[in-house]
Each structure stands twice: as C-alpha cells, then as structure tokens.
Amino acid sequence: xxxxxxxxxxxxxxxxxxxxxxxxxxxxxxxxxxxxxxxxxxxxxxxxxxxxxxxxxxxxxxxxxxxxxxxxxxxxxxxxxxxxxxxxxxxxxxxxxxxxxxxxxxxxxxxxxxxxxxxxxxxxxxxxxxxxxxxxxxxxxxxxxxxxxxxxxxxxxxxxxxxxxxxxxxxxxxxxxxxxxxxx
Amino acid sequence: xxxxxxxxxxxxxxxxxxxxxxxxxxxxxxxxxxxxxxxxxxxxxxxxxxxxxxxxxxxxxxxxxxxxxxxxxxxxxxx
Numbered sequence: 120x121x122x123x124x125x126x127x128x129x130x131x132x133x134x135x136x137x138x139x140x141x142x143x144x145x146x147x148x149x150x151x152x153x154x155x156x157x158x159x160x161x162x163x164x165x166x167x168x169x170x171x172x173x174x175x176x177x178x179x180x181x182x183x184x185x186x187x188x189x190x191x192x193x194x195x196x197x198x199x200x201x202x203x204x205x206x207x208x209x210x211x212x213x214x215x216x217x218x219x220x221x222x223x224x225x226x227x228x229x230x231x232x233x234x235x236x237x238x239x240x241x242x243x244x245x246x247x248x249x250x251x252x253x254x255x256x257x258x259x260x261x262x263x264x265x266x267x268x269x270x271x272x273x274x275x276x277x278x279x280x281x282x283x284x285x286x287x288x289x290x291x292x293x294x295x296x297x298x299x300x301x302x303x
Numbered sequence: 304x305x306x307x308x309x310x311x312x313x314x315x316x317x318x319x320x321x322x323x324x325x326x327x328x329x330x331x332x333x334x335x336x337x338x339x340x341x342x343x344x345x346x347x348x349x350x351x352x353x354x355x356x357x358x359x360x361x362x363x364x365x366x367x368x369x370x371x372x373x374x375x376x377x378x379x380x381x382x
Contacts, residue, residue, distance in 0.1 A: 141342065142342055145342055145345075145346050146345075146346060146349070148346075149346050149349060149350050151353065200361055200365075201341055201344060201345055201348075201361070201364070202345060202361065203345065203349070203359050203360065203364050204349060204352060204358060204360060205349060207360070207361060208345065208349070264358075273361075276361075
C-alpha cells in the first residue's frame with residue numbers, strides 16, 4: 120500500500136512526465152528533419168513512457184494517480200518566461216532534466232522504499248541521463264549559431280529560475296518530502 | 304530575388320499555424336487570447352523563425368503582447 124504523501128509525490132512525478140511528453144511531442148512535430156528532430160522524438164517517447172511507468176507503479180501499489188493541475192514545468196515558465204527559440208527550449212530542458220535526475224536520485228535514497236518505486240526510479244534515471252547527454256551535445260553544436268556566451272547566459276538564467284521554483288516547491292510541500300525520508 | 308516579408312504575410316502564416324481565420328488576427332488582438340496554451344505559442348514562434356529565417360531570443364519578445372507586435376517584430380528582423 121501507499122500513503123497519502125507518497126501518492127501525491129508519485130502523482131506529481133507522473134504529471135510532470137506527461138507535461139514533458141506533451142511539450143516535446145509538440146516541438147518534435149514542428150522540427151525540421153535532422154539529429155535534433157530524431158533525439159527530440161525519442162525524448163518525447165521516453166517522457167510518455169515514464170508517465171506510464173508512474174501510472175502503472177501507483178496502480179501496482181494499490182492506488183490511483185491523483186489528478187494534479189500544475190506540473191513543475193509550468194512553474195518554470197512562470198518564473199523564467201517562455202523559451203522562444205530552440206536553443207532556449209533545450210537550455211530550459213537541460214536545467215529541468217538535471218533537477219529531475221537529482222530529485223529521483225534523492226528519492227531513491229529514501230528509507231523503506233518499496234521495490235516497485237525503487238525499480239521505477241532506476242529505469243527512468245537511465246533515460247534521464249541520456250536526455251542530459253543529447254541536449255548537452257545539441258547545445259554544443261549550437262554554439263556556432265548562438266555563441267557560447269549567449270548559451271551560457273541562457274543556462275544561467277534558467278538555472279536561477281530553477282533554484283527559485285525548487286525552493287518554493289520544497290517550501291510548499293515540505294511536509295510531504297520530510298515524510299518520504301522518515302523511517303516507517 | 305527572395306520575396307519580401309511583410310506583416311500581412313506573417314499574419315497569414317500565423318493564422319495557418321493557429322488554425323484560425325485571419326479575420327480573428329487583428330493587430331490589437333492579444334496573443335494570449337488567441338493561444339490558450341503557452342506551449343502552442345512557443346511552437347508558433349519557433350515555426351515563424353524557421354519560416355522566415357530569423358532568430359529571436361527571449362528579450363525580443365518581452366514587450367510583445369499583440370498580433371501586431373509580433374508581426375512587426377518578424378517583419379523587422381527579416382528586413
């Protein structure tokens with residue numbers, strides 16, 4: 120079984136993965152053919168699959184996912200503004216993916232984690248590492264078009280927004296996160 | 304010779320991307336009224352940049368609120 124706090128957290132992960140899939144699905148649809156279109160389409164399919172993993176994980180723990188309105192990404196847009204070109208889209212995603220993998224790694228360290236959750240986190244983290252890699256490579260290739268300085272400044276801008284959003288999210292859901300790390 | 308980019312042409316392209324009749328895209332129409340999801344706005348702006356081979360950054364759009372603001376911006380960048 121799963122308690123209320125853990126159900127909320129897993130549902131939050133699920134909602135964020137769905138938002139990620141919708142975001143990349145929409146962008147992949149409008150990309151010109153090439154390596155970025157290829158990797159972005161794979162990224163989109165990974166995010167969709169992850170949302171299924173979380174749905175299935177929650178179901179296997181005897182619960183139903185909670186319907187949550189806002190995903191973590193929505194708060195990013197509110198804090199950092201809309202990305203308006205592909206480089207900015209990839210920069211915001213890079214920052215977000217790093218946050219996700221850190222959060223999943225942290226969650227993996229929680230005591231008394233069920234096998235179901237541990238395995239789900241482990242298989243998603245493998246894909247997340249690849250997400251960071253392909254975006255890093257793509258941003259490197261974009262240096263000739265956008266300039267290294269602008270890319271670094273953009274990453275910094277989104278990284279600062281990430282710090283703010285993460286701080287607010289942790290503050291808002293402090294109780295739930297603390298509960299996760301409490302021995303049961 | 305390449306065809307010139309005009310605000311009207313950009314507007315027609317936007318209407319196609321948004322699947323909206325061009326009459327709805329009045330110069331003073333707010334983009335947020337036409338595009339319900341911010342993601343669709345991102346998609347449209349990226350498509351317009353590809354179509355007209357222009358590059359925009361976040362700063363360029365900070366004062367863009369209406370259809371007219373955006374069409375003029377693209378027209379100006381493409382000139």
